[in-house]
């Protein structure tokens with residue numbers, strides 16, 4: 584088992600430091616090295632691995648400095664083997680990554696980038712989704728197609744309801760406001776108030792859960808007839824509905 588610490592990086596990035604009972608740690612998506620080093624030192628942890636969900640700078644920016652300092656190994660997608668700085672271990676869909684008795688299953692979740700992966704820890708009921716699934720949103724399509732992204736989101740949606748979601752950015756409030764702008768509801772209004780309250784105390788909305796996202800995240804509901812009807816997209820395919828919602832968000 585491991586415990587997860589949330590480290591805020593850059594302006595709105597999240598990096599996660601996870602550690603076992605021997606104080607050995609891995610870090611997911613270190614945007615920058617110094618806040619991670621502070622966290623490791625404060626908690627007296629030894630860094631063994633860096634896990635990268637995808638190659639973007641705000642997820643790998645700390646790789647070289649951390650690798651140099653801690654002599655740790657860097658784990659990422661086989662498809663990112665020429666794009667992730669310092670990568671040592673290449674993984675693909677269905678692979679398992681082990682760290683002592685900790686096991687992660689790898690899902691390829693392309694869309695935001697091609698070769699983006701998620702790390703799913705069944706026993707710890709946790710998934711690290713990078714910039715594919717956000718709380719109440721999803722990533723922009725920089726490299727993949729809407730079809731790829733929709734398939735990737737469904738893969739994550741199929742995880743058990745109680746799974747905790749650790750994503751790459753704190754975008755939850757603006758995502759909630761976007762959903763409210765197209766489909767207002769009392770439940771969302773309540774969520775917006777709750778998030779404004781959290782932010783005023785400088786608290787994080789992460790982790791979310793699969794259950795919570797299935798309820799409120801409109802990007803996971805592109806195959807829900809009530810949603811497509813409400814958007815005036817009757818009888819459109821889930822992929823078309825997803826594309827429409829993504830376009831609205833890109834222009835929000």
Ligand code: ZN
Nearest residue numbers: 637639695714
């Ligand atoms: Zn990204």
Ligand code: FE
Nearest residue numbers: 639641714751
């Ligand atoms: Fe990012």
